[in-house]
Amino acid sequence: MAALISNKVKVSGNVVAVVSGGNIDMSMLFRVISKALALEGRIVKISGLLPDRPGMLGKVTTTLGELGGVNVLDVFHERFDPTITPGYAEVSFIVELPPEEDAAGKVINRLRELGFNFNIEKP
8 A cells, every 4th residue: 555655556547455454463453342342332340349148249140141232241359358348249340231222221220120239430
């Protein structure tokens, strides 16, 4: 492309330059796509406190799965931070949301209906 623009190559007729990006590193491509999804609000961080009892984390992940189209990408489970109320664990999920309007609000509302106090923030 640069050779064509700078007239370093002499051509006649129609010319097509194929720009494919085929040499991009796969991990870099993943980061670019993830960042674009986050900017669109399709990847978000959901955080809140859960009672630190067996089954609570499973209840939240089951709820996320039942919502359809919500994909859990990562889970952070913190119970040893001294600022967290004893008997609770701070849990954060990085989730990919479906491309529907106010998907994040629907997730938060469903979790709150079940008594969980989660908030959404961009990762």
